[in-house]
Amino acid sequence: MDVADLSPAQARERFRAGQRAPTAGWCRGWTQANLIAVPKALRYELLLFAHHNPQACPVLDVGEPGAWATRLFPGDLRTDLPGYRLYRDGVPVADLDDVVAEWRADLVPFLIGCSFTFERALLAEGVPVRHLEMGTNVPMYLTNVPCRAAGRLSGPLVVSMRPVPRDLVPVAVEVTGRYPMVHGSPVHTGDPAAIGIRDLGEPDFGDPVEVRTGEVPLFWACGVTPQAAIMASGVEYAIGHLPGHMAITDARDEDYRVA
Structure with a gap:
């Protein structure tokens, strides 16, 4: 099956x-x-x-x-x-x-x-999901964006990345924005260095995926963030x-x- x-x-x-x-x-x-x-x-x-x-x-x-x-x-x-x-x-x-x-x-x-909850919705609108195409884990990265601390817990935002064809970026933002309880729309679009990611080919968690010509890396807040806080704290x-x-x-x- x-x-x-x-x-x-x-x-x-x-x-x-x-x-x-x-x-x-x-x-x-x-x-x-x-x-x-x-x-x-x-x-x-x-x-x-x-x-x-x-x-x-x-x-x-x-x-x-x-x-x-x-x-x-x-x-x-x-x-x-x-x-x-x-x-x-x-x-x-x-x-x-x-x-x-x-x-x-x-x-x-x-x-x-x-x-992962909104990936079927992306596919239904014609937005590719590269890690599903490749049969790999989604790439996830530690960023230089600090989360707001709470008591003893603090740490950096973790993001997941999906490359999207430039003309489909508005579609991806709109579709994922319908799912705010599963991270919603991207927190960053484009230059990974702007959020402290030096090399997309070396994710901190998961597997790297190909970013093709004409595609833009989109970054969503990731639920591994609490584990980053566990480590940082x-x-x-x-x-x-x-x-x-x-x-x-x-x-x-x-x-x-x-x-």
């Missing part, structure tokens, strides 16, 4: 059984989300950080302390994603297939909106998804379309 035709439950079952892959293009029409789980003592600061930086950190759902399921994600957050990253004192110390042994009773899971313990390896929820993409 084409992974685009899987239901969220079928995809989660595959990941639980050990399949590992970036999830762009999986489960057509179903919303994907970034995972970040932090100690209970930090949960309100993360909520405030998200409130201060809503385009990068749109909160779709929050679980109770110790919970490994939420209303939108009825699977097991410890096993049902295709990859995890473990942080200690802000340092990524391991990429893991599951985090059953690492999931602490005080961890509070947050699900943050993901730009030296948070003592946290669990995130492996960038591009998302939590596939039981919400529909159209639930987040506002116009």
Whole structure:
């Protein structure tokens, strides 16, 4: 079966059984989300950080302390994603297939909106999505744009990049602007150096993609931003998804379309 035709439950079952892959293009029409789980003592600061930086950190759902399921994600957050990253004192110390042994009773899971949600809408309007064409992960970059701090949490904005033909840039901006809860319209268009990106061929997360003649790089706020804040702030313990390896929820993409 084409992974685009899987239901969220079928995809989660595959990941639980050990399949590992970036999830762009999986489960057509179903919303994907970034995972970040932090100690209970930090949960309100993360909520405030998200409130201060809503385009990068749109909160779709929050679980109770110790919970490994939420209303939108009825699977097991410890096993049902295709990859995890473990942080200690802000340092990524391991990429893991599951985090059953690492999931602490005080961890509070947050699900943050993901730009994969609007990619089908882009395709429907004739806007190419290069990482889907190439079968790779989306490229993601740390920027020199600081997020607004909240308590102990601060750090840089992370962006994802999709190259768009110049004449389709207004279409891409308009289409993605209909999805504000999954990052909305781009935060930057054009020169990557203006936001501190030196080389598009060397993303900080994900895989590089080709930018062709006549195309403009468009940059969207990215839900890996909380993980960048975890690193910049030296948070003592946290669990995130492996960038591009998302939590596939039981919400529909159209639930987040506002116009």
